[in-house]
Every structure is written in structure tokens, then in C-alpha cells.
Amino acid sequence: MKFHKYFWLLTIAFTLSFLSKAHGQQHVLHDSTSRLDHIQKTGILRIGIPGDYAPFAMSKGDSLYGADIKMGRALASAMGVKPVFVKTSWANLAKDMRNDSFDVALGGISITPERAAMASFSVSYHSGGKTFLCRRADSARFSMPDAVNKPGVRLIENKGGTNESVARSLFPAATLQIFPDNIGIFNEIVVGHADVMVTDDTEADLKTLQYPQLCRSFAGTITKSDKAMWIHSDVELVSFVNNWLQKELATGLPQQWLKEGMLPGN
Secondary structure, three states: OHHHHHHHHHHHHHHHHHHHHHHHHHHHHHHHOOHHHHHHHHOEEEEEEOOEEOOOEEEEOOEEEOHHHHHHHHHHHHHOOEEEEEEOOOOOHHHHHHOOOOOEEOOOOEOOHHHHHHOEEOOOOEEEOEEEEEEHHHOOOOOOHHHHOOOOOEEEEEOOOHHHHHHHHHOOOOEEEEEOOOOOHHHHHHOOOOOEEEEEHHHHHHHHHHOOOEEEOOOOOOOOEEEOOEEOOOHHHHHHHHHHHHHHHHHOHHHHHHHHHOOOOO
């Protein structure tokens, strides 16, 4: 009886060991498959979206809209798969990329050395830079960059994005206020809780249409930056995205999506 019990325990241990090795082998095979192959086999393209940066990507309830939402859907269609938008934030964007929460990320993402060291970028689909957004009554006060970098200036930025990093590096003398999102932040300037914001020129131009009390106080840009898709560094996936995007840019469609996103009501 003891022999049979011992034999049975050995059999269970051997079986568990085999299943463990088999699981490990499956993982290796999965790792050897390109991400593009995996996307097409599963039929799903996971797209990370902060969803608070008009005109690129905005979320409202269950609805998503903006130029980059249209781009993400068009990319998935070109792959023959379904787009699944994954909510992230500027503060968590890098962590979610490291944790493989999505395959590509969109939504007005600027190319930076830190992000490029972590994952690949597509070819650029928009060029611009940072400028200033303030109340119309303060337009003359903040017409030049030096005026922002002064004690007593209340500079407000959304948490975790390039707006915050530029503000910290270029305007250390100002009092920096960090706001949790990039939606309610504009009303903070309108009601006088903050004086000025560093943001992308595209967003500044759009917000002056949406908030008549605000203006872009600096005609130029204080930095230069490009926006692109942020992609897991899979050679085949990056190649597919770049080939597709270059063709789309040649037709002018992404530029048209951006123009549509700048229209009042979008």
C-alpha cells in the first residue's frame, strides 16, 4: 500500500514537472514570434491612449474622438485586425509601455530621447513645439519666454508629460503647479488659479477657440518637437507602421484628420 502511494506521488510530481516545462517552451515559442504576427493572429491591435489631448485624442465617457483615434482605427484596418484602445495617462505612459499594456501608443506623443530609449517611434506625422497659453488680459505680460521664468509667476502643467518636463527645465524660477489631468487645467487659468501654461502650439491654438478668455501669448515656439506613434521595438511591426504611415501622409489624410480636429465642436 505504501509502495502504491509513493508511486502515485512520484507520478504526480513528474506530471507537474512536465507541464511546467511545456508551459516554458510555449512561452519561448511565443517570444520568438514577431509582435506583428501575434497581432494578426489574435486579431487585435492594442492602442494606448492618454485621451486628454485635443485635437489628437480625447475620451468622453465611452466615446473616443480626435485625429489620432481615426489614425489608430485606420492602422488596425490596414492590418486586418480590430483596434482596442487602452486607457493610460501621461504619468503612467512609460510604465504601461514597459508593462506591455499596449502594442502602440497614440494621442499626441512627442518624440523624446527618454521614450526613444525605451521603445521605437514611427516616422513623424506632426511637427511643432511648445508655446504659452494665458488669459487674454495677460497676453502682453507673457509675450516673451523670459517673462515666464520669474518668481511669482504661477505656471501650471498637467502631470507627467513633456509640458511638465519643459516647464521644469526652462522655467525654474516660476512657481510650478501640477494639475492631475489635461482637461480641467484650462479652467484653472480662466478663473485665476494659475497665470500661464506651457503647451504644444496645436493645443494652444485649439484652446483659444474653445475658451474665449484665453490666448496664445507667444506667436512662435520655445521648443521644437515631432509627434509620432510610440511602438514596441519589433522590427516587423515598426516597418509595417512606417510603410503604412508614409503612404497615408502622402495622401494628406492624417493632416486632414488634424484639421478636422481643430474645428469648433470637435
